[in-house]
Amino acid sequence: MNGPHPLAAAWSLPGITTIIELAYLLAAGLFIMSLHWMGDPKTARRGVYAGVFAMTLAVLFTWARPEVNRHLWILIPIALAIGPGLWLANVPLTAVPQRTALSHAFGGLAAGLVGTAKFLYWYHTEPDMLSAFRVGAIVLEVLLGYLTFTGSIIAAAKLQEVKWLPQRPWVYRGQHIVNIAAFGAAVIIGAILIVSPTAAAAPYLLAALVLLALNFGWMLVMPIGGADMPTVIAILNAYAGLAAVAMGFVLDNTLLITAGALDGSSGLILSIIMCKAMNRSFSNVLFGAFGQVQQKAAAGEQKVYKPETPEDAAAVMAQASLVVIVPGYGMAVAQAQHKVRELYDQLRKRGVTVKFAIHPVAGRMPGHMNVLLAEAEIPYTDLVEMDEINPDMPQCDACLVLGANDVVNPAARSDPSSPIYGMPIIDADKARAVYAVKRSKNPGFAGIDNELYFLDKTRMLFGDAKAVVGEITKALSGGSGLH
Amino acid sequence: MPDTSHHLSNLWLAAAPSGGLDLVSMLFVFMLSTFIGIGVIRRVSRLLHTPLMSLTNAISAIAVIGAIIIAGGESYPPWVRLMGSIALFASMTNIISGFMITDRMLRMFRAGPGGAGGTGGPQK
Numbered sequence: 001m002n003g004p005h006p007l008a009a010a011w012s013l014p015g016i017t018t019i020i021e022l023a024y025l026l027a028a029g030l031f032i033m034s035l036h037w038m039g040d041p042k043t044a045r046r047g048v049y050a051g052v053f054a055m056t057l058a059v060l061f062t063w064a065r066p067e068v069n070r071h072l073w074i075l076i077p078i079a080l081a082i083g084p085g086l087w088l089a090n091v092p093l094t095a096v097p098q099r100t101a102l103s104h105a106f107g108g109l110a111a112g113l114v115g116t117a118k119f120l121y122w123y124h125t126e127p128d129m130l131s132a133f134r135v136g137a138i139v140l141e142v143l144l145g146y147l148t149f150t151g152s153i154i155a156a157a158k159l160q161e162v163k164w165l166p167q168r169p170w171v172y173r174g175q176h177i178v179n180i181a182a183f184g185a186a187v188i189i190g191a192i193l194i195v196s197p198t199a200a201a202a203p204y205l206l207a208a209l210v211l212l213a214l215n216f217g218w219m220l221v222m223p224i225g226g227a228d229m230p231t232v233i234a235i236l237n238a239y240a241g242l243a244a245v246a247m248g249f250v251l252d253n254t255l256l257i258t259a260g261a262l263d264g265s266s267g268l269i270l271s272i273i274m275c276k277a278m279n280r281s282f283s284n285v286l287f288g289a290f291g292q293v294q295q296k297a298a299a300g301e302q303k304v305y306k307p308e309t310p311e312d313a314a315a316v317m318a319q320a321s322l323v324v325i326v327p328g329y330g331m332a333v334a335q336a337q338h339k340v341r342e343l344y345d346q347l348r349k350r351g352v353t354v355k356f357a358i359h360p361v362a363g364r365m366p367g368h369m370n371v372l373l374a375e376a377e378i379p380y381t382d383l384v385e386m387d388e389i390n391p392d393m394p395q396c397d398a399c400l401v402l403g404a405n406d407v408v409n410p411a412a413r414s415d416p417s418s419p420i421y422g423m424p425i426i427d428a429d430k431a432r433a434v435y436a437v438k439r440s441k442n443p444g445f446a447g448i449d450n451e452l453y454f455l456d457k458t459r460m461l462f463g464d465a466k467a468v469v470g471e472i473t474k475a476l477s478g479g480s481g482l483h
Numbered sequence: 484m485p486d487t488s489h490h491l492s493n494l495w496l497a498a499a500p501s502g503g504l505d506l507v508s509m510l511f512v513f514m515l516s517t518f519i520g521i522g523v524i525r526r527v528s529r530l531l532h533t534p535l536m537s538l539t540n541a542i543s544a545i546a547v548i549g550a551i552i553i554a555g556g557e558s559y560p561p562w563v564r565l566m567g568s569i570a571l572f573a574s575m576t577n578i579i580s581g582f583m584i585t586d587r588m589l590r591m592f593r594a595g596p597g598g599a600g601g602t603g604g605p606q607k
Contacts, residue, residue: 031542032519038535039526041592048586051542055578062548068555073564077554077572085579089587096533096584103540103581106573113573114549117566121559133506237536241543249509251549257509258516263543265520270532360529367532371588379595380530 016066023061024255030054031259035266041380058255093375094332097233097365101156104236108148108217111243112210115141118250119206123198130197134250139190141246142206143213148239151217155232158221159364170222179219186212226329227406229364231274235282238267270366277360277386279412279422308459310468313398313435314475318350320397324389326357326426327369330403330439334465340402341376343469346476355382357389357426359407390427399431401452403439403465409450434458437468534588541581547574 030050037047063074091099115138122129157165189209193202224232241263248256275282317323325344331337347354356378362369370383393399401408408428411418428434429452436453438460452458461468527535553559553567 028516031545032523034538034542035520035523035527035535038531038538039523039528041528041531041589041594044531044534044589044592045586048538048582048589051538051585052582055541055545055547055582058545059547059551059578062551063555065552067557068551069557070555070564073568074551074555074571077550077568078575081572081575081579085576086583088576088580089583091584093588096537096588099580099584100533100536100540103537103577106577107540107543107546110544110546110550110570110573110577113566113570114546114553117553117559117563117570118549121553121563125558233536237539241539244543244546245513247546247549248513251552252509253548254509254512256545256548257512259542259545261513261516262520262523263539265517266524266535266539269521269524270536273529273532358529365533366536367529367534370530371533371591374588374591374593377591377593380592381595383530385529 016064020061020065023057024253027054027057028255028258030057031262035262093371094335095160096371097229097363097368098156098159100365101152101159101233101236104233104240105149105152105156107240108145108152108236108243110145111141111240111247112145112149112213114247115145115250116206116210119197120203123202127198132194132197135194135197136190137246137249139193139209141243141250142209143186143190143216144239144243144246146210146213147217147220148236148243149217150214151221151232151239152236154218154221155229155236158224158226159229175219175223182212182216182219186216226364227361228278230361230366230368231271231278231280233365234267234270234274236267238264238271241265241267274361274366277424279420279424305453305460306458308435308461310461310471311475313400313459313461314472316433316435317347317352317398317400317472318476320347320352322353322355322392322396323347323398323400324355324357324393324396324428324431325400325402326359326362326404326408326428327373327402328359328362328404328407329364329368330405330437330465332363332368332372332403334403334439334467336402336464336466336469337372337376337378339466339469339473340373341378343473343476344378344382346473350476355384355389355392357386357428358383359386359404359426362404362407386424386426393427393430396431398433398435399428401428401434401436402469403437405450408452411449411451414451428452429455432457435461437461437463437465439464530592531589534585537581537585537588541578541585544574544577544581547571547578550574 031054034047034051034054037043037050062068068074088099088103119130119135119138154165186209189205189212193205193209196202221232241260244260245257245264248254248260271282325340327340331340344354356369356373358369360366363372370380373383374380406420406423408426409418409420410425410429412420412423412425415421434452434455434457436458438453440462453460524535550567550571554564554571555567556564559567
């Protein structure tokens with residue numbers, strides 16, 4: 001179809017290539033609409049359908065390319081993917097952070113493999129194709145792809161709380177220097193590859209780059225603790241998107257560039273939101289986990305908790321007009337969301353207004369609490385963002401802090417020496433009474449004491465979140481003598 | 484589109500065996516899509532950030548294009564195709580699970596009784 005006049009050939013009869021390009025164009029538009037519809041809970045499901053349609057177009061029309069004709073090589077992997085795909089789609093919602101990390105790992109692996117394969121293929125058969133620009137894109141794709149792969153696997157393992165990985169940040173002396181040296185080595189190898197991609201040593205250099213990238217991901221995530229996971233997941237999300245963009249540059253494919261850029265910007269925005277919500281910078285999350293935990297020794301006077309029984313808490317809540325529940329990771333761990341729903345029902349039956357105050361970094365990934373509460377069929381109209389609930393907190397009669405800790409710690413406002421100073425918090429301390437459910441008397445994840453627990457108006461409910469909420473509910477429903 | 488650019492491939496910007504795309508056009512596409520992405524994502528309610536992430540997960544599995552080209556391309560030797568097949572498996576798993584779990588989560592989000600929630604109060 002490469003006639004004497006290329007333009008004439010293109011216009012006279014739309015070849016299969018043109019049709020494929022048009023299908024890609026349509027798919028790109030649909031991906032944008034998909035994210036647009038995602039903006040509102042009312043249209044969000046339409047966004048999923050648009051995305052499915054666009055992806056189907058992309059797969060089928062790529063498959064229809066004339067040069068793609070080893071169909072068994074395509075059918076078998078697709079068939080094999082159905083099982084794991086279905087399994088990962090049906091994990092319990094408390095495991096969604098792990099699942100998300102795992103799928104970032106898959107995305108990174110796919111990008112890395114395609115980049116490696118393309119380079120080696122061109123190197124052996126069409127070295128002319130290895131322009132400086134293209135090799136640069138391959139270097140980026142390989143670096144981002146493989147580092148996302150191992151980084152996300154470590155993140156998933158930490159989120160799953162597997163036994164062979166420490167939950168606390170894992171640090172050692174000289175970590176910064178090792179990281180910088182490894183990064184420098186990767187840059188140098190990448191530069192050599194770009195300058196002389198056809199050198200005899202190039203495949204070995206690429207292999208070294210792959211190993212460095214794999215190592216990188218691991219090194220970046222190991223020092224990061226669970227409380228920073230929402231940011232890390234968002235950053236890995238951005239990396240996976242950027243790896244797809246780089247693949248687009250390698251394959252001259254604008255659909256890949258568009259879809260990858262959409263994913264990349266999503267990861268970027270989520271990371272920025274997470275960082276703001278913790279009052280930290282990117283570099284602080286990535287490189288600053290060290291020493292962060294070294295709290296200023298347990299100096300100071302011995303403070304005393306004021307414990308309370310669930311029955312007494314129930315009696316106060318029953319008389320309240322506004323109860324605000326602040327959920328945190330502890331609620332997810334205890335799988336307490338369904339018990340919370342029962343409490344919500346009981347209180348509403350008594351005419352109490354119940355709202356949930358959602359901190360952006362509550363839980364282990366962006367939006368984690370919302371999904372869990374939605375699973376328990378709590379209407380999203382009662383899930384309120386931090387900035388919107390805070391002005392109402394002084395009117396709150398009882399605030400139930402459920403497995404949240406740092407996000408309600410007043411030290412963030414008042415104590416400049418606190419590691420979380422400056423982080424925006426939910427003003428639980430401004431409520432008339434505070435009930436904090438806590439598993440044990442140990443300090444929270446970041447190892448920081450929480451002043452909120454020692455306020456005069458605060459009462460502690462020690463125990464598993466699910467059990468405590470269940471007992472409050474039981475007292476509310478059973479105890480007619482409460483009034 | 485006609486296949487005219489092979490002979491250009493020794494230029495620095497060389498690209499496009501398929502469509503004559505050059506570096507600058509691709510950078511344009513990248514820049515514009517990033518701005519569109521930022522504009523669209525910023526409007527997504529925080530309520531939906533978890534489903535948003537699983538949706539973009541599925542969308543970034545667009546890497547499936549590269550995987551199919553390599554796994555099924557006739558000119559590639561088997562060891563290259565094997566890498567493509569693994570990439571295809573990984574992308575396909577993300578496509579299936581990403582879209583399905585997004586829909587599964589979204590089905591759970593419902594507005595309060597009577598849409599606005601009888602209690603009034605702040606909504607999102």
